[in-house]
């Protein structure tokens with residue numbers, strides 16, 4: 515865990531976490547950072563905490579000691595968002611300090627009751643409220659519901675002009691001791707953006723319309739530093755706000771001039787056609803992401819689809835439906851509402867087919883609005899005619915993707 519003085523009387527406590535599935539589900543190959551903040555006015559407040567994952571609250575408490583802060587002297591807990599990765603520590607905290615006041619949203623109050631049985635000493639705050647910690651640290655609050663739970667608020671310190679945003683503007687990826695985006699080189703920031711996109715598409719994406727509303731509100735706040743609950747802080751607040759604004763727009767499509775090819779194959783029949791497709795795509799001037807399922811995780815596939823305007827699906831029929839890992843990942847993509855993609859599908863079958871039907875069903879049931887080119891299905895191994903048709907459909911898809919991006 516690392517502790518850094520980030521503004522007058524304001525400290526970031528940060529820890530890198532690895533080797534977990536985030537939310538018990540999402541793989542995070544480059545880890546994640548959990549950030550907590552302390553504001554020392556005449557009164558001391560902690561803005562969000564760190565979760566109860568193995569031993570973490572204890573390391574938080576030892577860091578507080580380095581700041582000469584006795585946990586028992588913290589009288590205010592600002593809970594921007596009750597999700598346990600930020601609030602799980604309260605359980606441990608209660609054991610050493612039972613005399614504190616919580617500031618959170620109305621919905622946050624409900625959730626604190628449900629998750630921790632906390633019902634007393636809670637002050638509900640919202641857009642119109644402010645709270646003075648003394649020494650110039652006057653806090654105000656912005657309700658930004660559903661970024662990412664319905665309880666979410668941002669907290670702005672008028673004294674330091676730091677905006678604490680919890681999950682909003684967060685990212686996966688460990689920061690290895692660095693805390694500001696400005697400490698990363700351009701190349702490093704490019705790599706880091708992959709992790710920000712992974713975080714956005716896996717965790718926040720469903721709530722993209724609410725992200726847009728939150729951004730409209732946040733642009734009005736004169737913040738000089740965005741301090742999120744995960745990942746780097748941003749002095750250049752516009753860059754991360756604009757990035758999130760774009761990511762939210764990708765939900766409805768068109769997104770970027772990119773294509774994601776997702777494929778799966780049992781005995782290599784569909785794979786033969788995939789190899790051909792890749793040769794065709796190599797010659798096209800378009801960014802391509804390729805993922806095999808089930809080998810690549812949902813989260814990784816979703817990250818690529820989120821920025822892609824075009825999707826190519828290649829999978830065989832399996833028990834009258836799609837190859838199961840393909841339907842699983844498509845269901846998740848549909849639930850995250852990656853909408854209105856341009857799509858082409860090809861694949862092998864043995865005797866009856868059926869994959870096509872299930873694909874159409876998922877698209878309709880989840881209101882995905884995906885627009886399909888005519889598919890190419892073949893019994894067993896693909897013939898020359900099938901490969902030629904795959905080639906022409908891919909060229910058509912690339913054309914449609916480029917046009918859609920140009921006209922958006």
Ligand SMILES: Cc1cc2nc3c(=O)[nH]c(=O)nc-3n(C[C@H](O)[C@H](O)[C@H](O)COP(=O)(O)O)c2cc1C
Nearest residue numbers: 779780781782783784830833834863864865866867
């Ligand atoms: C477990 C299993 C279930 C299958 N179910 C169907 C089916 O319902 N309808 C069909 O036409 N073919 C079915 N097939 C045949 C495959 O679709 C066919 O072998 C295809 O060529 C496999 O392509 P791949 O090698 O790319 O996996 C099934 C094959 C397996 C192994």
